[in-house]
Amino acid sequence: MGIGAGAGVAAAGGLALSARAASDGTSTKAASPADGLVFDPDSYTKLTTTVTDTDGADHSVTYHFWKAITYVAKPVDAAYQSLNVSVPVEIDGRAVDATDAPILFANSVGGYMPSSVADATGIGGGSGAMGGGAASSGAPSGSPAPSASASGATGATNGTGGALDTNQLLALAAGYVVVEPGARGRTLKNSAGDYYGTAPAAIVDLKAAVRYVRANKGRIPGDTDRIVSAGTSAGGALSSLLGASGDSPAYDSYLRELGAADASDAVFATGAWCPITDLEHADGAYEWNWGGTVTQSTGKVVDQSVSKALRAQFAEYQASLKLRGLNRFGTLTARNLDDYLLETYIRPSATRYLAALSAADRTAYLTANPFITWSAGRATFTWSDYLAHVGARKKTAPAFDAFDLSAGENNEFGAGTTLARHFTAYGAKNDSTGLSTKRVAGDLPAKLDLMNPMHHLALKNQGRSKHWWIRLGTKDTDTALTVSANLAAAAAGLGDDVNHLYYWDEGHGSNTDPGDFITWIAEVTGYRAGK
Numbered sequence: 188m189g190i191g192a193g194a195g196v197a198a199a200g201g202l203a204l205s206a207r208a209a210s211d212g213t214s215t216k217a218a219s220p221a222d223g224l225v226f227d228p229d230s231y232t233k234l235t236t237t238v239t240d241t242d243g244a245d246h247s248v249t250y251h252f253w254k255a256i257t258y259v260a261k262p263v264d265a266a267y268q269s270l271n272v273s274v275p276v277e278i279d280g281r282a283v284d285a286t287d288a289p290i291l292f293a294n295s296v297g298g299y300m301p302s303s304v305a306d307a308t309g310i311g312g313g314s315g316a317m318g319g320g321a322a323s324s325g326a327p328s329g330s331p332a333p334s335a336s337a338s339g340a341t342g343a344t345n346g347t348g349g350a351l352d353t354n355q356l357l358a359l360a361a362g363y364v365v366v367e368p369g370a371r372g373r374t375l376k377n378s379a380g381d382y383y384g385t386a387p388a389a390i391v392d393l394k395a396a397v398r399y400v401r402a403n404k405g406r407i408p409g410d411t412d413r414i415v416s417a418g419t420s421a422g423g424a425l426s427s428l429l430g431a432s433g434d435s436p437a438y439d440s441y442l443r444e445l446g447a448a449d450a451s452d453a454v455f456a457t458g459a460w461c462p463i464t465d466l467e468h469a470d471g472a473y474e475w476n477w478g479g480t481v482t483q484s485t486g487k488v489v490d491q492s493v494s495k496a497l498r499a500q501f502a503e504y505q506a507s508l509k510l511r512g513l514n515r516f517g518t519l520t521a522r523n524l525d526d527y528l529l530e531t532y533i534r535p536s537a538t539r540y541l542a543a544l545s546a547a548d549r550t551a552y553l554t555a556n557p558f559i560t561w562s563a564g565r566a567t568f569t570w571s572d573y574l575a576h577v578g579a580r581k582k583t584a585p586a587f588d589a590f591d592l593s594a595g596e597n598n599e600f601g602a603g604t605t606l607a608r609h610f611t612a613y614g615a616k617n618d619s620t621g622l623s624t625k626r627v628a629g630d631l632p633a634k635l636d637l638m639n640p641m642h643h644l645a646l647k648n649q650g651r652s653k654h655w656w657i658r659l660g661t662k663d664t665d666t667a668l669t670v671s672a673n674l675a676a677a678a679a680g681l682g683d684d685v686n687h688l689y690y691w692d693e694g695h696g697s698n699t700d701p702g703d704f705i706t707w708i709a710e711v712t713g714y715r716a717g718k
Contacts, residue, residue, distance in 0.1 A: 224260055224448045226253075226403035231274075234309050238360040241702035246360045249277040251408075255305045258368070258399035259392075260446025263383055264375065266305045268445070270368040270396050273310040274408045275359050283362050289712045290400065290409040291358040291365045292429075292454065294393060296422035297349025299599045301372030301384055310359055311352025312367070343696035350419035350460065353701045361705050362716045364409030368396035370425075373599045380604040387441065387637040389421075390428050394438055395447035397429065402448035413712040415456040416652070417704075419696050420665065423462035424640070427657075427674060430457030431640035434650030438637065456654035456711050458704060461695055462674065463666050466596055467611055467635045470585040471501030472667035475521060477580040489584035493617075497585060500613065505669075508641075510676040513685070519676060525570040528668055532689045533573055536661055537566035540691035573661075581664040588614030599638075600631060610635060644677040651678075654711040655685045656704055660693030684711065 231251035238246045253272040255265075262268040275283045296302045304312055345351055355365045370392035371384035397414060404411040418426035432438070433453030442452075465472070478494040481487055488494075502521035510519045512527050519527055541549050542564060553561055558572035568576075583589075587596045588611040597607035608628055609615035615627050636642045643651065655678045659671050668689075675687040686707060690697045698704075708714070 224258070224399055224402060224446075226256070226272075226399075226406040228406055228408075231272075233276075236309060236356075236359075238356045240357065240360065246279050247277075248275055248279075248360050250275045250310065250359060252309055254307060256399075258396045258448075262445065263388075264371060267301050267303050267369045267371045267375070267384070268392055268395070269304060270366055270399070271304045271307055271310070271312065272407065273355070273359055273365040273367075275362055275364075278360060278362065283716075285362055285364050285408050287410050287714070288363045288408070288716075289413045289415055289455075289708050289714050290411065291354060291363050291708070292397065292400070292414050292416045293350065293352075293355050293358075293365060293367055294370065294416070294418040294422045294425060295345055295347075295349045295352075295367065296370055296372065296389060296418060296425055297344060297347035297420050298595050299373045299386075299389060299421045300347040300349075300595075301370070301375050302347070302349065302422075303369045304367050305369065307367070310365060310367070311355050343694065343698065344419060348420045348696065349422040350417065350696070351698070353698055354417050354458070354704060357701050357705050358708070361709070363705075363708065364407075366396070366400055366409075366414075368393055370396075373595065373601065382598075382601050382603070382606065385601045386599050386634045387438070390425055390432075390638065391438055391441040391445065393425055393429055394432075394452040395442055395445055397452045397454060398442070398448040398450040401452070402450035410712070410714075412455065413714070414454045415458060415708050415712070416454045417458035417460075418462075419460040419698070421463050423459040424464035424638075426457055427459045427462045427464055427640040428638065428643075429454050430459075430652035430655065431643040431678075432637075432648060432650075433652065435643060435648055451650070453650040454652050456656070456708065457652040458656040459658075459671075459674070460698055461659040461663050461665065462640075462657070462671060465639055465641050465670050465673070466587055466599075467639070468501065468504045469587045469596075469666060469670065470611065470613070471497040471499075471504060472669045473580075473582065473586040474498045474584060475501045475524070476667035476669060477574075477664055478584075480574055480578070480580045482583055483579040483581055484583070486579070493584045496613065505673075508645075508673065508677070510673060511680055512676055513679055513687075519673070524669055524672070528672060529568075529570060529573070532668070532672065532687070533661055534566055534568070536689040536691040537568070538564070541566055577662050577664065579664075585611075585614060586666075590614060590617050590619040592618070592620055600634065602628070602630070640674060641677060644674075644681065647681060651681075651683070653683045655683055655687070656707055657685070657687040658690065658698065658700075660690045660695065660697040662692055663695045663697075665695040 231253050234252050235249045251274045255269040257265045257269045274285050371388040373385050375384035401411045416426040416429045474494040474497040505521045512519050558568050560567045592607040600610040601607050616625050675685050679685040690699045
């Protein structure tokens with residue numbers, strides 16, 4: 188079957204999964220629910236849905252659904268600080284026991300916007316500010332398609348640019364427990380005009396939600412030591428951050444303020460699709476990657492003096508990381524990243540794509556794309572030809588810390604009644620809005636660390652996830668390809684298990700191998716359905 192793991196009975200395609208592995212860095216921090224943060228196992232609704240797997244087969248899944256559980260004792264806004272839980276009990280007429288199943292912890296955050304599950308009527312219902320779920324054509328069925336006009340939305344994302352419900356539905360049909368957390372986001376504002384969802388609110392909320400789940404070990408179904416985080420775009424960044432920063436004391440004061448459960452917030456494994464992260468270095472990375480290509484909105488290249496300055500900053504940053512590439516590539520620098528990306532990710536992506544085509548379709552594709560040389564079953568091409576194939580870039584310069592404070596990330600680092608702030612020295616220095624100061628606010632360096640998984644990986648955080656699934660499309664110009672590549676290299680450099688590849692000719696938010704992700708969860712957690 189095309190779900191990717193056993194639907195409560197056996198693994199996909201006859202794949203024999205090993206018995207559960209020994210604990211892999213799992214925290215032993217005590218969990219003691221207090222202040223009413225106790226999961227009620229009896230307060231569910233029994234629902235049935237049909238999940239279409241990746242092979243096109245339909246599966247009837249009956250599950251227990253817990254809706255809008257507030258996961259902190261002192262919520263700022265319970266409409267967002269709540270989570271839903273879905274537990275399969277019957278798949279295709281056969282009983283399922285999910286007591287020891289992995290837990291997919293799937294956020295639907297996009298654009299660092301608010302994400303609520305309060306209005307959900309079943310699994311896959313959390314995809315934006317008090318909004319419902321979404322599914323793209325070809326994705327598992329169970330919820331309506333997103334509005335094409337929604338801000339940040341694509342055919343592969345929900346209304347705010349976050350993840351669809353593909354992973355959740357396939358996980359449910361594979362016999363896994365699914366937790367869908369809401370979280371505050373950057374646009375939320377109270378009656379006094381204060382923004383209460385800006386950084387680091389979203390990651391603090393997701394950590395609090397993980398703590399709630401882990402504090403309820405033995406009450407909530409599923410293996411709370413085998414939580415697998417998943418997210419797309421900004422949600423992918425937050426998923427990466429959950430994975431990198433598990434049990435970091437840097438968040439403790441924020442969590443105490445919310446009355447979070449006294450439990451670990453570490454996750455076992457991390458799934459991240461096109462993560463929009465490493466924001467303080469993202470402008471330089473973007474110009475390194477896309478600086479010479481025209482912009483979609485103007486048809487022209489950006490100011491090359493700005494692009495050049497940002498590229499120079501990125502070169503210094505990349506050198507400071509001292510990362511070594513996968514497959515024994517050597518130290519990654521701004522001088523060799525193009526070769527590294529081509530050899531490690533982009534050409535293999537094109538090769539997989541072309542190899543999967545019929546001979547006739549492959550010939551037609553190669554005829555339409557003569558820049559590709561196909562020889563001995565491998566695709567080769569140059570970096571410049573690849574950039575020309577991708578075409579226009581999505582964003583102007585700077586892409587993230589806009590001089591006019593118009594980028595969503597400027598809003599993400601707003602504070603109090605201030606809608607948006609600069610978070611890089613270069614952005615602040617070149618502010619075009621008439622600000623009286625040209626400096627980054629004193630509270631921002633610490634907040635940037637709280638929002639950047641690279642910071643925690645550089646510290647070799649012991650509570651981090653040891654298993655990483657990272658994906659993005661080769662035509663994704665929402666950020667630089669280097670962001671995911673550096674994240675993968677940093678985790679691999681610590682000895683972590685990293686499964687990272689690019690989807691050929693796919694754009695932002697694509698998830699073209701969801702069944703493989705579900706299988707990967709079973710493999711890394713050691714889960715065997717029916718055991």
